[in-house]
Amino acid sequence: MVDDNTLIARVISNGDQHAFATLIKKYQGAIRHFLRRLTAGDQATADDIAQEAFLRIYQNLDTFLGKSAFSTWAHKIAYNCFLKYKQKVYHQHEIEGFDFSILEAQVEDIEKDLIIERLMECLDIAERTCITLSISAGMSHQEICVVTKFPLGTIKSHINRGKQKLMDKVNNQQPSNA
Amino acid sequence: MKSNDDSFLTSLLQYHTRLIDQQFVDDIINNIKAKNKFRLKLMVIAVFLALAVAIPLLISLGEDLFFINTLSSYSPYIITFFLLSALGFGTWLTSDDF
Numbered sequence: 001m002v003d004d005n006t007l008i009a010r011v012i013s014n015g016d017q018h019a020f021a022t023l024i025k026k027y028q029g030a031i032r033h034f035l036r037r038l039t040a041g042d043q044a045t046a047d048d049i050a051q052e053a054f055l056r057i058y059q060n061l062d063t064f065l066g067k068s069a070f071s072t073w074a075h076k077i078a079y080n081c082f083l084k085y086k087q088k089v090y091h092q093h094e095i096e097g098f099d100f101s102i103l104e105a106q107v108e109d110i111e112k113d114l115i116i117e118r119l120m121e122c123l124d125i126a127e128r129t130c131i132t133l134s135i136s137a138g139m140s141h142q143e144i145c146v147v148t149k150f151p152l153g154t155i156k157s158h159i160n161r162g163k164q165k166l167m168d169k170v171n172n173q174q175p176s177n178a
Numbered sequence: 179m180k181s182n183d184d185s186f187l188t189s190l191l192q193y194h195t196r197l198i199d200q201q202f203v204d205d206i207i208n209n210i211k212a213k214n215k216f217r218l219k220l221m222v223i224a225v226f227l228a229l230a231v232a233i234p235l236l237i238s239l240g241e242d243l244f245f246i247n248t249l250s251s252y253s254p255y256i257i258t259f260f261l262l263s264a265l266g267f268g269t270w271l272t273s274d275d276f
Contacts, residue, residue, distance in 0.1 A: 017207055024207075028199065029193070050202075051209065055209060109195050112190075131191065135188055135191040163187055166187060166191075
């Protein structure tokens with residue numbers, strides 16, 4: 001399997017679109033999942049932003065200096081595209097009467113993802129971003145710092161507050177066993 | 179479900195499915211090709227426009243600097259406007275975001 005740096009070099013030097021297609025195949029899952037969480041399950045919008053993000057990645061690939069992992073850099077561009085979208089369109093929904101008890105059952109993975117995406121609506125954007133990058137994408141706080149430009153302390157507090165809100169939301173939606 | 183169970187939340191928040199979609203990849207590559215094609219067309223138009231301006235200019239240089247005289251008869255505001263427009267177009271054409 002060809003490594004990222006070789007693929008990037010091929011795209012920059014020869015405009016190799018097959019190499020870029022390989023990069024998209026490799027990272028589309030992480031970027032699309034990340035954006036689906038940020039848009040709280042608006043999958044069509046998330047995929048549109050993901051397409052825009054990959055176009056920007058292609059256009060700016062020669063500015064990638066390798067100081068961070070390609071994945072971190074790609075997430076940073078996706079996050080910036082999301083913020084740009086958010087500036088244009090702002091909508092906040094409240095989730096009402098959503099039955100989170102389904103999470104205890106053996107539901108399909110695809111259904112789990114849908115529920116978690118909807119669950120993100122109870123968090124603000126900064127909390128969604130930090131929680132998703134930390135827990136779902138497995139990034140270190142330092143890497144989240146590169147993506148979001150938040151100070152380390154702020155990232156930690158966003159993660160803790162986000163976790164607490166999610167647990168409260170899940171517990172409050174639980175039907176009582178009594 | 180335990181409210182203080184951190185591992186529960188961690189497992190819940192994982193990406194449970196793998197999003198792999200060839201159509202998604204194809205759409206992006208087609209988009210890149212379309213943008214490159216559009217950029218190439220604009221470049222060709224820009225070159226033709228440059229030639230269309232440059233050739234009469236070169237010819238008129240031999241004829242008592244006719245073009246320069248004509249140009250100097252225009253308002254400096256118009257000349258500045260056209261120079262800025264040309265400069266802006268050139269910058270846009272060569273920018274990374276284009």
